[in-house]
Amino acid sequence: MTLVLAAFDPPYWLETLxxxxxxxxxxxxxxxxxxxVFLFKVMxxxxxxxxxxxxxxxxxxxxxxxxxxFLQKEDxxxxxxxxxxxxxxxxxxxMSTLLLYVALPASLHLVVADLDVGxxxxxxxxxxxxxxxxxxxxxxxxxxxxxxGLRAAGQLIAYELPMVLAVIGVVxxxxxxxxxxxxxxxxxxxxxxxxxxxxxxxxxxxxxxxIFLAAVQAELTQPPFDMPVAESEIVSGYQVEYTGFRxxxxxxxxxxxxxxxxxxxxxLFLGGWAVPWLDASSDWYYVLGPIVLFAKVMLVAFIIFxxxxxxPRFREDQLQSFAWKVLIPxxxxxxxxxxxxxxxx
Amino acid sequence: MxxxxxxxxxxxxxARAHDNRVNLDFETEGMTLNIGPQHPATHGTLxxxxxxxxxxxxxxxxxxxxxxxxYEKLTEVRSYPQxxxxxxxxxxxxxxxxxxxFILAAEKLMGVEAPPRAQFIRTILFEMSRIANISLFIGxxxxxxxxxxxxxxxxxxxxxxxxxxxxxxxGRFHPNFDRIGGLKDDLPxxxxxxxxxxxxxxxxxxxxxxxxxxxxxxxxSRTRGIGVIPADIALSYGLSGANLRASGVxxxxxxxxxxxxxxxxxxxxxxxxxxxxxxxxxxxxxxxETREAAKIVKQLLDKIPGGPVMAKVPRIxxxxxxxxxxxxxxxxxxxxxxxxxxxxxxxxRVKIRSASFNNISVLPxxxxxxxxxxxxxxxxxxxxxxxxIDR
Amino acid sequence: xxxVPGLVKGLGVTFGEMVKTLKDGPQTTLYPHEREEPTPxxxxxxxxxxxxxxxxxxxxxxxxxxxxxIEAHKYLAPPRREGGKxxxxxxxxxxxxxxxxxxxxxxxxxxxxxxxxxxxxxxxxSEVHIADLLHDKSRLAxxxxxxxxxxxxxxxxxxxxxxxxxx
Numbered sequence: 001m002t003l004v005l006a007a008f009d010p011p012y013w014l015e016t017l018x019x020x021x022x023x024x025x026x027x028x029x030x031x032x033x034x035x036x037v038f039l040f041k042v043m044x045x046x047x048x049x050x051x052x053x054x055x056x057x058x059x060x061x062x063x064x065x066x067x068x069x070f071l072q073k074e075d076x077x078x079x080x081x082x083x084x085x086x087x088x089x090x091x092x093x094x095m096s097t098l099l100l101y102v103a104l105p106a107s108l109h110l111v112v113a114d115l116d117v118g119x120x121x122x123x124x125x126x127x128x129x130x131x132x133x134x135x136x137x138x139x140x141x142x143x144x145x146x147x148x149g150l151r152a153a154g155q156l157i158a159y160e161l162p163m164v165l166a167v168i169g170v171v172x173x174x175x176x177x178x179x180x181x182x183x184x185x186x187x188x189x190x191x192x193x194x195x196x197x198x199x200x201x202x203x204x205x206x207x208x209x210x211i212f213l214a215a216v217q218a219e220l221t222q223p224p225f226d227m228p229v230a231e232s233e234i235v236s237g238y239q240v241e242y243t244g245f246r247x248x249x250x251x252x253x254x255x256x257x258x259x260x261x262x263x264x265x266x267x268l269f270l271g272g273w274a275v276p277w278l279d280a281s282s283d284w285y286y287v288l289g290p291i292v293l294f295a296k297v298m299l300v301a302f303i304i305f306x307x308x309x310x311x312p313r314f315r316e317d318q319l320q321s322f323a324w325k326v327l328i329p330x331x332x333x334x335x336x337x338x339x340x341x342x343x344x345x
Numbered sequence: 346m347x348x349x350x351x352x353x354x355x356x357x358x359x360a361r362a363h364d365n366r367v368n369l370d371f372e373t374e375g376m377t378l379n380i381g382p383q384h385p386a387t388h389g390t391l392x393x394x395x396x397x398x399x400x401x402x403x404x405x406x407x408x409x410x411x412x413x414x415x416y417e418k419l420t421e422v423r424s425y426p427q428x429x430x431x432x433x434x435x436x437x438x439x440x441x442x443x444x445x446x447f448i449l450a451a452e453k454l455m456g457v458e459a460p461p462r463a464q465f466i467r468t469i470l471f472e473m474s475r476i477a478n479i480s481l482f483i484g485x486x487x488x489x490x491x492x493x494x495x496x497x498x499x500x501x502x503x504x505x506x507x508x509x510x511x512x513x514x515x516g517r518f519h520p521n522f523d524r525i526g527g528l529k530d531d532l533p534x535x536x537x538x539x540x541x542x543x544x545x546x547x548x549x550x551x552x553x554x555x556x557x558x559x560x561x562x563x564x565x566s567r568t569r570g571i572g573v574i575p576a577d578i579a580l581s582y583g584l585s586g587a588n589l590r591a592s593g594v595x596x597x598x599x600x601x602x603x604x605x606x607x608x609x610x611x612x613x614x615x616x617x618x619x620x621x622x623x624x625x626x627x628x629x630x631x632x633x634e635t636r637e638a639a640k641i642v643k644q645l646l647d648k649i650p651g652g653p654v655m656a657k658v659p660r661i662x663x664x665x666x667x668x669x670x671x672x673x674x675x676x677x678x679x680x681x682x683x684x685x686x687x688x689x690x691x692x693x694r695v696k697i698r699s700a701s702f703n704n705i706s707v708l709p710x711x712x713x714x715x716x717x718x719x720x721x722x723x724x725x726x727x728x729x730x731x732x733x734i735d736r
Numbered sequence: 737x738x739x740v741p742g743l744v745k746g747l748g749v750t751f752g753e754m755v756k757t758l759k760d761g762p763q764t765t766l767y768p769h770e771r772e773e774p775t776p777x778x779x780x781x782x783x784x785x786x787x788x789x790x791x792x793x794x795x796x797x798x799x800x801x802x803x804x805x806i807e808a809h810k811y812l813a814p815p816r817r818e819g820g821k822x823x824x825x826x827x828x829x830x831x832x833x834x835x836x837x838x839x840x841x842x843x844x845x846x847x848x849x850x851x852x853x854x855x856x857x858x859x860x861x862s863e864v865h866i867a868d869l870l871h872d873k874s875r876l877a878x879x880x881x882x883x884x885x886x887x888x889x890x891x892x893x894x895x896x897x898x899x900x901x902x903x
Binding site for chain 1: 750753758763766
């Protein structure tokens with residue numbers, strides 16, 4: 001099949017158009033699926049109830065109904081708000097999310113741009129959302145929003161570092177920054193000579209995995225790190241003045257980013273789109289790759305949301321001290337140990 | 346109550362800043378944040394005017410009154426059964442507990458005593474209203490701090506208690522069951538066995554809350570050492586109930602000054618105190634009180650004597666002249682009614698001493714120097730209900 | 737055995753709850769598809785047994801919200817036996833309870849000396865227009881069909897179980 005596709009060499013504009021269409025369909029769909037399954041259903045089951053039941057069969061179309069509801073709301077901005085920045089802020093956050101999907105591989109060839117510096121690009125681009133959050137907090141002309149925005153800025157910047165350091169451990173082991181390269185390194189690897197399941201890096205980088213998940217939780221401003229959007233204190237923080245379509249963009253961006261980060265975690269630690277017993281260049285991966293990746297993403301996302309529904313939230317200074325005094329030293333130690341073992345072993 | 350002036354508060358802040366080695370030379374003008382009256386963290390329509398310096402609270406002043414319904418004026422033109430209906434709605438979560446001190450005061454003025462069976466059932470329902478009230482508090486506290494699952498569990502397990510109250514009285518939230526001289530009606534068949542089962546479920550709920558909330562390290566870091574109220578401050582501000590006992594003061598009206606008409610001396614129970622006086626202590630004391638209440642109910646259920654539930658009182662209640670003040674240990678604290686009667690169908694004056702009004706008066710003292718999230722934590726742990734503050 | 741940290745125990749609680757919900761079903765009732773039956777004593781709606789009512793106005797007077805409206809007229813009923821005086825009796829023209837005002841306190845049911853008012857646990861009578869919440873005499877009589885019998889009391893009780901008048 002690869003040969004067939006190689007013969008069909010599309011012009012650049014067609015290829016780009018197809019990729020744009022794919023991303024614009026995939027991103028909201030993944031956000032919806034994640035939101036539906038975890039935010040509505042799994043959270044409800046953990047709380048002894050069933051979740052939405054009326055919209056669609058067993059309530060599966062609830063998020064679609066919510067989306068339509070948001071779309072038909074009036075588009076208002078507060079009186080004292082800085083209109084341009086107010087309207088741009090959700091788009092900046094969404095842009096950062098869309099850029100994340102560019103590097104996420106669903107198979108060897110099903111990737112929008114197979115970058116050589118894949119993981120570096122991902123980490124760099126995910127920081128752009130901080131700008132959007134700050135813009136939202138400032139331009140809302142609301143004290144609650146300002147407090148939320150400032151908290152968010154501090155938190156998001158603080159948790160970038162543990163994420164980067166956790167990832168570097170994986171990069172050292174894989175020897176490459178490219179996301180597809182990391183998947184192949186895991187698929188082709190072997191554990192002490194037994195290559196039954198390849199070598200998913202979670203086995204040696206479990207500390208890195210835990211740190212990465214904690215950092216992802218903080219990047220998504222989800223409990224226990226959701227001070228910026230603390231519902232019971234500052235009533236949704238920097239998003240408080242956003243209604244209708246603009247709030248939908250924030251919501252979409254949050255869940256799409258959750259999917260993207262879970263996808264990155266699956267690629268880095270769980271072996272990505274590859275299954276251990278099938279050769280990586282096989283043609284089956286055109287269909288199997290996305291399915292396998294989706295299954296692994298659901299697993300990682302379950303852990304993220306499980307933690308979200310159970311724990312109360314940290315206070316802002318406790319959050320910061322957790323990042324700077326616990327996660328970063330732990331990640332540095334992990335890095336040193338990995339580097340030493342890579343050279344020695 | 347000592348008034349904390351701006352200068353005192355600033356001095357306190359400076360002293361604390363020196364402890365934290367923070368340079369206060371960059372003194373920027375603080376921000377005045379209006380928390381409420383519509384806000385998810387305040388249990389109702391309470392407005393708190395907070396002056397912030399960054400994230401730290403310089404002063405926090407509660408402004409109650411948004412829910413004032415004029416109870417004390419209403420009682421001047423309502424007969425005793427009608428007042429009984431109204432005062433159910435003061436503390437609406439543990440509503441049977443509101444009726445009891447009023448009825449006891451009226452019984453004291455009339456010189457009647459309820460028969461033993463009525464006293465036992467009255468105490469059982471009183472403790473059940475305590476369980477209904479405080480189990481909601483624990484779940485709601487988790488909700489305020491971000492662990493929303495705890496709130497759902499509280500509502501789910503509280504249903505068992507409410508169903509039992511409904512089976513006996515007819516109303517889940519507003520029982521309207523206590524009468525001068527006894528109770529309105531006797532218990533239906535099977536109630537004792539069902540209530541035993543409900544209490545077992547409540548004890549399981551308390552254990553679940555221990556595992557989910559109290560043992561959680563994040564919860565502990567949000568509540569330990571936050572909002573410490575020393576014992577002398579607690580006494581001088583008139584705190585009562587679990588707030589007082591969490592500061593180490595061993596005072597429980599049920600044990601120390603119980604008015605006649607309740608059955609507490611028939612039961613074997615303990616009073617829980619905590620030495621720290623912080624938010625964690627208050628939550629811990631309330632959780633233990635819920636367990637203790639469930640145990641009291643189980644003991645009383647096995648001991649209910651036979652007999653009538655109503656003493657011989659005339660059909661139209663005319664309370665003779667006099668005045669009486671009766672205070673009981675309600676779920677929120679010490680609630681008392683001062684009833685002045687001139688011999689009519691209608692009391693001359695009823696003064697309601699509600700626990701939450703005093704509980705919230707300590708807020709300016711305890712909120713100085715706290716962070717905004719800590720303010721929410723403190724408010725939650727002081728546990729007031731707006732109907733109780735404003736009446 | 738080292739103590740399990742509270743963080744892990746909390747996760748166990750929520751996970752166990754999720755499994756329980758998937759296995760045993762939720763703790764919620766899917767209203768309106770399923771209904772939870774309230775207890776027989778539940779205060780849902782008040783019903784009137786008109787034959788017992790003598791229009792003594794006690795219920796209307798004692799109601800804290802003044803939501804009961806009674807109008808009655810006197811008429812002469814035939815004497816009980818031959819040669820006696822005709823008896824004066826009350827007949828109800830109007831007996832309305834405004835449920836938009838009613839506090840569901842039960843004082844009216846309690847003070848009625850002739851046991852003409854009864855509680856029914858029926859609660860599904862919401863209306864679109866608030867004026868429709870004024871239930872008149874005929875509607876109150878219809879609620880009598882939903883009034884359950886009084887339950888027997890617990891052991892040790894000396895109270896006698898009252899009877900609900902049935903047609």
